[in-house]
Amino acid sequence: MPELTTFAPGVVAAMRAELPAVAEQTVAAIVVEVPGYTEAFRGDMGRAIENAVQLALGGFLELATATSVADPSRPIGPALEGAYALGRGEARSGRSMDALLAAYRVGARVAWRHMSATAVAAGMPVDSLARFAELVFAYIDQLSASSVAGHADQLATSGRFRRRHLERLAELLLTGSPAYDLVAAAERADWTPPRTLTAVLLPEVRARGALGQLDARTLQSGEDLPGAEPAAERAVLLVPDAEGFARATLLRALQGREAVVGPPRPWQEARASYSRALRALQLGLRPDGDAPVDTEQRLADLVLRADGEALADLRAQVLAPLDGLGAGPREKLVETLRSWLLLHGRRERIAAELFVHPQTVRYRMGQLRELFGSRLDDPQCVLELTLALAAREP
Missing domain, CATH: 1.10.490 (Globin-like)
Structure with a gap:
């Protein structure tokens, strides 16, 4: 002045x-x-x-x-x-x-x-x-x-108030709060509910970069995740309407971000998507290269690893006939038996998968029949062997 x-x-x-x-x-x-x-x-x-x-x-x-x-x-x-x-x-x-x-x-x-x-x-x-x-x-x-x-x-x-309201909404979704609480929280946050939400778990340091490529309505929570390890330093994103073709777009956006992606669920049931992704992480499912872990493509692994101790006991029980073998021969017979079960005994395909001659497959299967006897023809034993060998040992 x-x-x-x-x-x-x-x-x-x-x-x-x-x-x-x-x-x-x-x-x-x-x-x-x-x-x-x-x-x-x-x-x-x-x-x-x-x-x-x-x-x-x-x-x-x-x-x-x-x-x-x-x-x-x-x-x-x-x-x-x-x-x-x-x-x-x-x-x-x-x-x-x-x-x-x-x-x-x-x-x-x-x-x-x-x-x-x-x-x-x-x-x-x-x-x-x-x-x-x-x-x-x-x-x-x-x-x-x-x-x-x-x-x-x-x-x-x-802006600060709205961010707090959005964080509160994410917290309520992840803890499975009642529908009326979720609707009220969405209104306070001025957030338009989508059809579905898909939970994505990833390291906190990678969350910001991912958010820039996702729907603007994506919710984020990075503190005190329900059921997560306290020192995990992971964030969870709740991504709107990422089903169908949109899921492929989401998976591309998460390339190289060490992400685990849950299934799409109705937005008020987002906790179910989060629980699936968290379970996959806890069971040790890891990305294949830069691709994120897509739990929709790993359902068999999730089922088989749901009780790791029971799976280990089952594997030990059904493979007991191989206990007298050395480590090398045992490993070869286990690989052959797994392929025989999963490929329904098709010798040529088994040989191609194992990179061996079909005669080698025939010889190994002869050994397995000597060790297991009639059990390889018992449907219950075949089921147990399939469950035991379908998921490779961690």
Whole structure:
């Protein structure tokens, strides 16, 4: 703000008398020149804005009549507070600052034109007009800066509140809260529910990069995940509508991010998707190269590994006939038996999978029949062997 110089009381009194007229003309000019405010300034809102303009102009006149520079902000404190509140109101209404700053520019021009004419008519020396203009526009700059600060503060505050509401919604989804709690939380967060949600577990350090490629409605929770290890440092994303073709897009976006992807579930049942992904992680399912773990393609592994101790006991029990063999011969016969079970005894395909001659397959199967006897023809034994050998030992 320029150095304060008081104006003659008669000049100030004349300008003060013109404040209502200047405020009315200012609002009328803003309505015409700033289209974004055409509707906002009609009726009661228009009268409220006129009052705000009068407050701002009155603050300026208080500044012009100040006799001390000890605290130059004191005379215009209410005007600055009003400008700050106006900026916050614009942010709450979803407006940018463009229209308001344009209104300030129009208002400054109109107020300067009318108030300077009044001041000269009241006896202000012409050589003081430059000083007057400098004071007017410096004052408008202060009001503009105060509104910008209010706008920014409101955005920051509302952004923090919404983030907290979204985090709370993610927490409720992951803990399986009742439907009415979920609906209420979604409304508080201004979040439109999708058809389904798909849980994605990945290291926290990779979550930010993944979010940039996913649906903007994706929810994130990275703290105190239900059932997760406390030191796991993993985040969970809840991705909307990632079923069908959209799932392939999701899997591509997660390439190289060490992610585990649950199944799509109705959005209020997102906990089921999260539980599946978490279980896959706990059971030691790992990505194949850069590809994420797609639990929809690993269902057999999930079933077979659901009780690791029981699987180990079953494997030991059904493979007991091989206990007398050395490690090398035992491994070869186990591989042959697995292929024989999974390929339904087709010798040529078994040989191709094991990279051996079909005669070698025939010889090994002869050994296995000697060791297992008629059990290889028993459906129950075949089922148990298939379960035991379908998943390779971790």
